[in-house]
Amino acid sequence: MVFRSAQPPSEPKKVQAKTGRRAFLWKAASGLTAAALVTHGCGGSSPNGHADGGPAVHTSPKVRWRLASSFPRALDTIYGVADTLAKRVSDLTNGAFTIRPYPQGELVPAMEVLDAVQQGTVQIGHTASYYYKGKNPVLAFDCAVPFGLTARQQSAWLVHGGGLELMRSVFADFNIVNYPGGNTGMQMGGWFRRELNNAKDINGLKMRIPGLGGEVMSRMGATVQVLAGGDIFPALERGAIDATEWVGPYDDEKLGFYKVAKFYYYPGWWEPGPSLSFMVNQAALESLPAHYRGVLEVAMAEADHDMIMNYDRKNPPALARLLEAGAQLRPFARDIMELARKTSFDLMEELAAKDAGYRKVYEQWSAFRDASYQWFNTAETEYAAFARQMMESKG
Known part of the structure; x- marks a missing residue:
């Protein structure tokens, strides 16, 4: 809550400086307004999709971009972020700047x-x-990363905690500028053909799980595979894998995992708040007119913010449907959680010891995480625990 001191009626109100995301949106919107007063040339198309050259006309340049997604079109929330971005960019430029999304495998x-x-x-x-x-x-x-930041904490670290600047210094090696591209919120632990009673049951388990979580599971004894979303169900159905994680109830229901694996474990300790990314080719970004860059950034910020709200709306009824269809909820055993946590931080400490670049990000991230956890545990966690007790006492 923000408190503002009152001013005498005779004094004009002071315009306060805008910071963070509000400033970002304000500047971009101001750029769009100014752009309406500027004329641009329109001509042939460059390799980056930017129309330039030719005689000056009273219109904005035509720009045509392509977007490659890692997700199948059927997953309308996680893939749908690309559609949201494309629509907003087109709407804000009256169709002059368009982005065509392509689902996994199409390009x-x-x-x-x-x-x-x-x-x-x-x-x-x-x-x-x-x-x-x-x-x-x-x-x-x-x-x-495993046992890392929740969705709110991850966004705070990236946007206001210095994370984005650190990560952009890494992405610069790939000629890419990265932007937050949505968050699923806390994920589920996934679908298993058999129960996991303790950490020993992970030995020999064949599981689809990407990222650092996959490396942790491998160290705990699992045989890990990394499969695209559209390839998981066939592998699970024919027994090529014994278990898989994806996102949560809404997407998992669409992918049909409950039809071949009935044990649904939680929580997804390897992804407590995964932030997806828009990756933009640096040369293509620099070729855009300034007001188009503003449009792009505003549209990406909107799409980023929209994803988690969409999942938070869709997951509760989807979970209810999965339970009705026979899915059996199971929490991971305590010894699994404890071993996974120790293995995760041992691994990150090893990586930090080997590489100065990794260590720089890890140490800054760790300090942010510790401070954030202390705050969240003061209010958020206590309230959530009380709310859960009240819900359980009702039924």
């Missing part, structure tokens, strides 16, 4: 979106940065 494979953006095959991608930890392990922090 490039799901796990090669970063490569496509880096090479300029597409101007923009929508993906999860931890898919590319093989290129640089620190990229996982742009998305999620």
Whole structure:
């Protein structure tokens, strides 16, 4: 809550400086207003999709971009962020700047979106940065690491806590400028064909799980695979994998995992608040007129904010439907959680000891995480615990 001191009626109100995301949206909106008073040339199309050259006319330049997504079109919330972005960009430029999204596999494979953006095959991608930890392990922090930040904490770290600046220094090596591209919120632990009674049951488990969480599960004894969303169900159905994680009830129901694996575990300790990313080719971004860059940034911010609200609306009824269909909820055993946490931080400490770049991000992130947890545990966690007790006492 913000308290403002009253001013005498005779004094004019002072205009306060805007900070953070409000300032970002204000500047971008101001740029759009100013752009309406400026004329631009319109002519041939450059390799980046930017129309330039030719005689000056009283219209905005035509820009046509392509977006590669790591997600199948059927998952309307996680893939739908790309559609939201494209619609807002088109609406804000009266159709002069358009972005055409392509689902996983239509232009490039799901796990090669970063490569496509880096090479300029597409101007923009929508993906999860931890898919590319093989290129640089620190990229996982742009998305999620085990026992890390919740969705609100992750957004706070990226936008106001210095995270975005740190991550952009890493993405610069790939000729990419990254922006937050939505968050699913706390994820589920996934679908298992058999129960996990203790940590020993992970030995030999064949599981689809990407990111640093996959490496942790591997160290705990699992055989890990990384599969694109559209490829998971067939692998689970034919027994190529014993378990899989994806996002949460709404997407999991669409993908049909409950039909072949009935045990639904929680929580997804490896992804407490995963932030997806818009990855923009640096040359393509720099080729845009200034007001189009403002449009793009505003549209990305809207799409980023919209995703978690959409999931928070859709997940509760989806979970109820899954339970009615026979899914059996199970919490991970305490020893699994404790072993996973120890393994996770041992792994991150090892990576930090080996690489100064990783250590720089890890130490800054760790300090932010510790302070954030102290605050959230003061109010948020206590309230959530009380609310849960009241709900359980009612039924």
